[in-house]
Amino acid sequence: MVQPSFPIVTESDSRLPLYLTSIGHWEYQERTRRPGGFPDYQWLQAISGTGELEVDGTRRQVKPGQGFFLLPNETHVYYPTSEPWGLHWIAFNGSLMPSWMNHSGIRRSGVYALSDPDSLIAQMKAIYAMSLTGRPFLGAECSKLLYALLLDLSRNAKTGSSSSPRHDQKLQPVIRFIEDNCHRVLSIDEMAARIGVSAQYLCHLFKRVFQLRPMEYVNRERINRSKELMLNEPQLKLREVAHRVGFDSPSYFSSVFKKIVGMSPEQFRGRRFDNGFRIH
Template sequence: MDAPVFPTLTDTDSKLPVYLTSIGHWGNQERTKRPEGFPDYQWLQVVSGTGELIVGGQQYIVKAGQGFFLFPHESHSYHSLTEPWELYWVSFNGSAMSTLLLHQADVTQSGVYTVTDPDILLTHIRSIYTIASTGRPFVSLECSKLLYSFMLDLVKSVWSKTPSTAQSYMKLHPVIQYIEANVNRPITIDEMADCIEVSAQYLCQLFKTTMKMRPMEYVNRERINKSKEWMFRDPTLRMQEIAHLVGFDSPSYFSSVFKKVAGMSPEQFKRFHGIRI
């Protein structure tokens, strides 16, 4: 896989939310110096060895299990400290990049990042390389789909020096599991906070930062999703029965929350999906 691939991009391809510009692998990365930077975003992931990255006036040591992000047009250089310094790399661009990196992963600048699951990222990169190497028609669209999946897993895997979305999601994971297991009954914020041994106030702050909603908003969304599953599973159930099955004491409150979350009443939802009322 040492030969890099540079897919041919059309004007249509360059309007995709995320698109591939190059991808490759070096068994031993050579010294690279770019005073003018690189025109696209780059992710370089270390498989073995140790190297040094210099960017933004900072020096970083990069080891296996880590990768480094390079933002476009930013002066940088990198070289090996111990060999072989094996790297996989992928460069990309697109209108969705700022949202994915800045708002989802808290990746705000070029630098070194540790990843929680490097193997899955490498699997993505190898898959993208395989498709990009074919040169078949519409390869850029195929690469864009795979690249978006890669970016979503990267968002979940990246650990930065400040608390990131990935870390927050991992912190909240026991709470999410608790909600799923107990969605059939009333759940309090104190119960959820006890799952991860934090205060109710901190839990609310963590949810707002990570999920962009309050804990009970998430609980209600989970309840409404479960209610939809029940409608398909057993169309004979009455609304008050479904409300009880998903933790609502009041059928009228269930209908109110359903309409707020789904944008329609439970009865409208059943009609819309052809479920017999």
């Protein structure tokens, strides 16, 4: 068993858009029953054995390559069905969570398959190591790592109920193409050509897998990149952020950002300057 970490959440930390409340790893997860739920959001990811989650009137198996998301204060039970059931877990909160859930498609408690589970485990290990350092501005440093984890969880978790592995796999060259080129002008025809289909059929695939049109997906990827830039390079002017993530018009960037995130870029950036505090 790895000793769990419960970092002190200061008043300043609690004003961050995201903040860590606890993190750890159980090699032998035992039965956990919470009639009143847990006060924070949780992500738990299986690395060995199998278990089951009971939440919202459903029961789902959880095995390696899968994880489960739990909303605050929601009744749940999880337990091993073959041992050892090993879990990495992280608990967190913050004002950014509602907009993150809306963007990611992870809007309810439940089990999610993952396209790259190892990368998420590596990030949780990095957050755990950071939480033990006691360094200055620890809450902010953990917040930065937590934000990166949630961005990757958005991309990793398979949330489309009507999607299939076959459709997911077919779109992978397009997804990689978008990730490599979303900083420039992209057309639907150009994306469709990557997998040899018509623009109309590409739209059908995106709607089936992501419940989004291709350009909506592109814009969400651009907005994710813009948030990373604002977090990691706070000195950049917003027009430069817009240009670097593929928006020719700063006003259109602001409009798309507010539609997806629920606040303007200025408001999003301003939340990182709360109480005279800056993330370096």
